[in-house]
Amino acid sequence: MTGPDASPSAPEHVVAVDVGGSGARLVAVPLRRPSGSDGDGALALTGRPVRITAAGSDAADVVAELVGDLLRLHPGVRVSAAAASVTGLPSLVPDPEALHDALRGAGAATTAVASDALAAHLGALGGRPGAVAAVGTGAIVLATDLHRRWHRADGWGHLLGDLGSGSWIGAHGLRAAVATHDGRPGPTSPALLAAALERFGPVDGWPAALYGRPDRAHLLASFTPAVADAARAGDLVATQLLRDAGTHLAESLAAALRPGIPPLAAVTGGIVGVGDAVTTPLRARLSALRPDVRLVPADGGPLDGALRLARSLAEHRPGDGTLVEPYAPWLTVRPAGAPAPPTAPPTTPPTAGTPAGKETSAHER
Amino acid sequence: MTGPDASPSAPEHVVAVDVGGSGARLVAVPLRRPSGSDGDGALALTGRPVRITAAGSDAADVVAELVGDLLRLHPGVRVSAAAASVTGLPSLVPDPEALHDALRGAGAATTAVASDALAAHLGALGGRPGAVAAVGTGAIVLATDLHRRWHRADGWGHLLGDLGSGSWIGAHGLRAAVATHDGRPGPTSPALLAAALERFGPVDGWPAALYGRPDRAHLLASFTPAVADAARAGDLVATQLLRDAGTHLAESLAAALRPGIPPLAAVTGGIVGVGDAVTTPLRARLSALRPDVRLVPADGGPLDGALRLARSLAEHRPGDGTLVEPYAPWLTVRPAGAPAPPTAPPTTPPTAGTPAGKETSAHER
Numbered sequence: 001m002t003g004p005d006a007s008p009s010a011p012e013h014v015v016a017v018d019v020g021g022s023g024a025r026l027v028a029v030p031l032r033r034p035s036g037s038d039g040d041g042a043l044a045l046t047g048r049p050v051r052i053t054a055a056g057s058d059a060a061d062v063v064a065e066l067v068g069d070l071l072r073l074h075p076g077v078r079v080s081a082a083a084a085s086v087t088g089l090p091s092l093v094p095d096p097e098a099l100h101d102a103l104r105g106a107g108a109a110t111t112a113v114a115s116d117a118l119a120a121h122l123g124a125l126g127g128r129p130g131a132v133a134a135v136g137t138g139a140i141v142l143a144t145d146l147h148r149r150w151h152r153a154d155g156w157g158h159l160l161g162d163l164g165s166g167s168w169i170g171a172h173g174l175r176a177a178v179a180t181h182d183g184r185p186g187p188t189s190p191a192l193l194a195a196a197l198e199r200f201g202p203v204d205g206w207p208a209a210l211y212g213r214p215d216r217a218h219l220l221a222s223f224t225p226a227v228a229d230a231a232r233a234g235d236l237v238a239t240q241l242l243r244d245a246g247t248h249l250a251e252s253l254a255a256a257l258r259p260g261i262p263p264l265a266a267v268t269g270g271i272v273g274v275g276d277a278v279t280t281p282l283r284a285r286l287s288a289l290r291p292d293v294r295l296v297p298a299d300g301g302p303l304d305g306a307l308r309l310a311r312s313l314a315e316h317r318p319g320d321g322t323l324v325e326p327y328a329p330w331l332t333v334r335p336a337g338a339p340a341p342p343t344a345p346p347t348t349p350p351t352a353g354t355p356a357g358k359e360t361s362a363h364e365r
Numbered sequence: 366m367t368g369p370d371a372s373p374s375a376p377e378h379v380v381a382v383d384v385g386g387s388g389a390r391l392v393a394v395p396l397r398r399p400s401g402s403d404g405d406g407a408l409a410l411t412g413r414p415v416r417i418t419a420a421g422s423d424a425a426d427v428v429a430e431l432v433g434d435l436l437r438l439h440p441g442v443r444v445s446a447a448a449a450s451v452t453g454l455p456s457l458v459p460d461p462e463a464l465h466d467a468l469r470g471a472g473a474a475t476t477a478v479a480s481d482a483l484a485a486h487l488g489a490l491g492g493r494p495g496a497v498a499a500v501g502t503g504a505i506v507l508a509t510d511l512h513r514r515w516h517r518a519d520g521w522g523h524l525l526g527d528l529g530s531g532s533w534i535g536a537h538g539l540r541a542a543v544a545t546h547d548g549r550p551g552p553t554s555p556a557l558l559a560a561a562l563e564r565f566g567p568v569d570g571w572p573a574a575l576y577g578r579p580d581r582a583h584l585l586a587s588f589t590p591a592v593a594d595a596a597r598a599g600d601l602v603a604t605q606l607l608r609d610a611g612t613h614l615a616e617s618l619a620a621a622l623r624p625g626i627p628p629l630a631a632v633t634g635g636i637v638g639v640g641d642a643v644t645t646p647l648r649a650r651l652s653a654l655r656p657d658v659r660l661v662p663a664d665g666g667p668l669d670g671a672l673r674l675a676r677s678l679a680e681h682r683p684g685d686g687t688l689v690e691p692y693a694p695w696l697t698v699r700p701a702g703a704p705a706p707p708t709a710p711p712t713t714p715p716t717a718g719t720p721a722g723k724e725t726s727a728h729e730r
Contacts, residue, residue, distance in 0.1 A: 182518045
């Protein structure tokens with residue numbers, strides 16, 4: 001199956017899409033590098049962040065928009081497989097099939113829809129089993145052997161968890177700023193208050209600036225660089241916050257690294273850029289909780305993971321050496337030739353079922 | 366000035382409205398009890414909760430709806446003064462003048478718009494100066510001598526503060542539940558997890574149930590009774606949460622009780638119903654921080670405070686023995702005969718200005 005205007009002589013591509021809370025990206029990469037080609041022939045596009053409403057996430061619309069852009073800008077592109085990494089998939093995407101439909105719009109015969117946690121895992125550990133903490137605006141740990149065992153820790157969003165994430169650090173930094181402003185007893189941080197005043201104006205305006213916005217978690221996370229700056233300048237409250245963030249992330253990794261998961265771990269996402277102030281206490285706490293676990297640098301990000309997935313789909317038949325076995329909600333695959341299923345709305349959330357023969361995941365005990 | 370169909374022989378009433386995050390109430394009370402009357406002649410109505418959107422709070426619409434109900438159900442009512450207690454007034458109400466307009470719709474000559482923190486203060490301390498913690502879904506402390514000194518602590522909402530409030534307790538209870546579910550290291554609370562599962566269904570559905578809703582703080586606060594139940598049944602995590610809530614509230618009171626404020630304090634709102642598990646540690650911490658402060662039971666709630674305010678407006682001229690001196694944003698008064706000001710949108714938030722001759726409040730240092 002190819003796009004409507006695809007030329008049979010055009011090189012076959014695989015498409016990967018990463019849909020996140022701060023933006024979306026699409027890459028189309030030749031399945032085999034064309035002979036005599038200079039560049040790598042990759043096409044790259046960017047799109048808007050996903051929106052979360054009462055009806056859930058509109059990730060399928062973001063994918064459809066990017067695929068539409070791809071076909072408009074490169075009408076001759078031939079796509080053999082496409083994979084999407086989608087934020088909030090385990091909880092907030094109302095219908096993963098709509099995402100498959102959107103990907104199939106690119107002309108892909110085979111499509112895969114992965115949670116960003118799984119795509120981050122595939123990107124960070126390059127297809128090796130283990131645990132990956134994906135930490136940007138939010139924080140989720142997925143520990144899996146990529147076949148039978150799937151354990152999740154955290155990823156519950158800024159009101160329920162995401163401990164140690166950008167939104168967690170930013171929220172706690174702003175709480176320290178208002179506590180300082182109010183003159184509460186206890187440690188104060190004039191540095192965080194000054195930084196917050198500079199970014200958000202007078203304190204009286206912060207509630208109005210924050211509560212009416214749909215992207216509250218992202219706004220909270222936008223204060224994390226200021227917390228990192230304050231810590232670098234010696235602010236004790238900021239330093240302690242980053243230390244607590246590292247500790248929380250180590251504890252999320254330890255919670256997910258259940259028996260049967262190889263003791264290999266990585267951390268990926270924007271938190272890595274905050275540096276040693278988070279990663280040193282993370283390493284120390286993980287080493288105390290699980291001295292057997294090897295913490296390695298991440299190979300790549302969720303877009304790399306989605307691309308690895310798309311390439312695996314293009315090169316293998318299901319069950320024949322594929323990278324990872326489909327397991328809803330982390331990963332669903334629609335194979336070549338499969339019709340779209342009937343579009344009746346699901347009566348249970350996509351995470352409610354546990355496929356027979358699988359180990360129960362942490363949240364189904 | 367009286368309502369269009371008001372009968373000159375009907376008793377004069379004062380009207381009080383309380384607009385909150387979980388509902389609204391209006392009472393109209395005879396200014397003087399009619400001779401030979403059996404009951405107290407009071408009229409009472411209820412309305413919907415305020416909605417917070419990107420444009421701010423729609424409190425003026427709630428007041429207009431209640432006033433419309435009053436005039437429809439009691440077309441002959443004569444209203445001499447009306448006062449509203451409005452949640453979120455310091456930060457989230459875009460235009461307090463719209464609230465005066467809505468109150469004037471009842472036929473009131475004189476209108477007052479008070480922050481719920483001030484109305485709670487007037488209700489709890491009955492017009493005495495001191496500090497009042499108004500603690501329901503949110504938590505704010507207002508310390509004032511009702512004339513020159515105004516100090517606020519907290520009231521920043523569930524993402525930035527409201528420490529010790531219903532939303533704070535509920536959020537922390539749910540965080541303990543998901544931490545238990547995830548199997549994180551540290552104290553766990555099977556009781557809170559069981560209570561949360563019973564109320565909100567499987568954990569996987571909690572993010573979707575919470576993040577898309579406009580009333581997130583209220584939903585978080587709805588879990589507070591379950592935390593109180595768990596504490597009563599001996600759950601250590603729940604007990605510690607309530608202890609921390611009491612400590613936070615004492616620290617908010619201490620932060621607001623600046624020099625010049627008489628050392629008198631009260632706590633009002635739904636938190637009082639949680640009982641000793643919160644109030645004992647609150648009392649202990651306040652006594653440690655400020656042994657001179659006398660903590661007294663609250664006389665009444667914000668509707669009582671608004672009624673006291675309306676009655677004061679009906680019985681006194683401004684500056685002549687009035688209960689409290691107007692000070693935006695805590696209190697604005699539109700006197701009899703004053704025209705509505707031009708309705709050009711304000712270019713600065715209503716809290717930005719400090720009237721000349723006032724002590725700066727805590728948030729304008």
